[in-house]
Amino acid sequence: MRSVPRVAGGGADSRDGGSLPGMPAPAPAGPPPERRRPLDVAALIPIVRRIVAARVPDRATADDLVQETLARVLAAVERIEPGMVEPYAIVTARNVVATMWRDQDRQRRHQHRVVDLRPPQLPDEDVLAEEDRAAMAEALTRLSERERSTLLAHEVSGQDTHSLAAELGSTAGAVAAQLNRTRARLRVEYLLAADRVEPPTPRCRPVLLALSSGDRRRQREVDAARHLLECEVCARLSEPLMGRGRSRDDEVRVAVHADADVVAARQAARDLATRLGFSPTDLTGIATAVSEVVRNIVRFADAGEVLVELLDSPRRGIRIIARDSGPGIPDVQEALRDGYSTYRGLGLGLPGARRLMDEFAVASEPGRGTTVTMTKWREDA
Amino acid sequence: MTVGPRLFSILRQGTCLIASIHTALDDSQLLRFQEDLIATIGRDRARGVVIDVAALDVLDSFATSTLRDIGEMARLRGAATVIVGIQPDVAIAMVRLGLRTGVLETALDLEEGLALLGDRMAGSPAARR
Structure with a gap:
């Protein structure tokens, strides 16, 4: 540590040396206010600045911390032993920096509590x-x-x-x-x-x-x-x-946007139908029919939804409602005929699905979309 | 190929390729399967292809037409195609759906399929050279 240049005239040695052996020591820690000349704060600035700058890269913050350190040293100068002012200032500088870090850390940890998640108020x-x-x-x-x-x-x-x-x-x-x-x-x-x-x-x-x-x-x-x-x-x-009404476990909705949703929809239908105890043959038929109908949504309408629900009345069965908001089918009767195809398919989608299910209805309105409703009943139920 | 687990595999067995589909494929995955398979036929100079669809629970119109396309493309590339492993329920659904796969050779399982291909290749002019 460096020597203290100008603080209190370096008086520690003169005072200690003054107490001779054998002599009653005159109150050794006697108040020496007369030696406490006004502290030369400016002399502390370089070292404090160096300590702070080594730890805090941001200059404005560093300046603030230097000021804070000097203020604390000044406030405490009455309590500091002469010659200890510089070490005191150094420790204070370190503490001030550490305190800032701790505060920042705490702030970071609690930041999520302060965030205002409400969207800003819109003009309307x-x-x-x-x-x-x-x-x-x-x-x-x-x-x-x-x-x-x-x-x-x-x-x-x-x-x-x-x-x-x-x-x-x-x-x-x-x-x-x-x-x-x-x-x-x-x-x-x-x-x-x-x-x-x-x-x-x-x-x-x-x-x-x-x-x-x-x-x-x-x-x-x-x-x-x-x-x-x-x-x-x-x-x-x-x-x-x-979306209202209790969500029930005997129905599944699958949003349809892409190829992969065809597979998801038919698996959902198969899973649900399995609970009703359909035979494996019927399960496969249901899954195939769903696959055909849902593919039509992907191909022609881009987006739609499939609702699969279990029915208990009048009989037990499964109903699949595939809705889309696509261009609609101009001629439903025609679309239900074998071989009708407007894309590179076999033209079997709708008529084939109809053959696999027990009930089959197509409602379509040009420009508004198509809804295919099909039902398969449990044979023995 | 795709990220994640492989959805199908194409293995070489002598002059044959064994293409297995491991899980339900959506339409674009089916088309990728078709592309990969046709490319592999040329690369491996395969004479026969066995496509194992035992893992498929649904063969709908698109899957069937893709398989038919593959058969036709493979034929044009000089390879015979056999579909094996169509599950009984899938077969029923396919017929009810009205799918016709007449041009496709089929066999019950992989063993039968390879035997069928063996016969086919032994009888083909290319193999008699």
Whole structure:
């Protein structure tokens, strides 16, 4: 370590040498304030700067740390023994650097907590929120008085189903079911209000309601899937409703975009059909039919979806619905004839799949897409 | 070839190639199989090809037409093709689907297929040279 050049006149030796043997030592650590001439801070700067610069490459940060070190040394100078100021400054500089590193480290570790994941507010957000509110208010007015008050009591005021049941002279379960139906209706009315459309046919509302409530039996009763193909408004409106309802393990959806999805779809169908105990021959037939139908989606429509579901009524069986939004088939009857082919195929896709399944229906609308629905029943079930 | 596990293998056995498909192939993989096989026929100067499809659970119209194409291409390149290992359920489905594979030689399994090719090659003018 280097000697201390100008601090306190290098007085340590003169003081220690002053206590002679035999003499009562005059309070050795006596306050020597008179020797504490104002500390020459500038003299410390080079060494502090060197220490800090060796550890911190960034010059601005290094300057900050040098200032911080000098400030601390100045604040502590009363407590430092003379001659120890420079070592004190050196240690302080190191500590200041270490503290900064620790802080940075901590910050890095916790950075993920600070990140604001909310997207920045979009310019039209307020307008959209306003429209949203209007649509919701509109939807609420379309509910019946009783439905509305019950729903609001539960959702907004937080009243539980038990006390609601007591007021309404009903049971908690019945109130909960009623609330579910109301929510389903509200969803439908909200979508209609937000889109500012009136359902074009009297069938639309029941279909949307069935979809909104996720009630499959009801959906089948009103033949929701077919209506969606026929009714453009409902097809559009129902999109946010489609994912509703409990996810069940007796159906599989496979999105179809590429070749590989053909294999995925037929394997999904085979897996599901296996659970129903189809014979290996039927399983292979189902997988082959799915392969043909799904290939048509890849080839002609680019994108589509296959829904495979198990049925228990009227009999046990498996139904495959392959939908696409492609160009459609101009002449379905023609497409169902053997040998009809518009690409390098054998022209057996649809008619062949039809022969492998028990029921087979093609609904197609030019420009809007094609839906193939096919069913295979368990023979003995 | 593709990344990941090999989906098919083409092995040489004397003047024959044994092409095995290991798993269900999608359409583009089938086409790659076709390309590789035809290229290998020329490189190895193969006289016969056995295509083992025992691992396929589905032979749909595209797979069948690809196999037919391979047979025809191999013939043009001077090799006879035999398809072996079509599973019984696959055969049923193929017939119900209406697929006709008349131009393709088939055999029950690899052994039969190689025997068939042996006969075929012994009888061909090229082998009598």
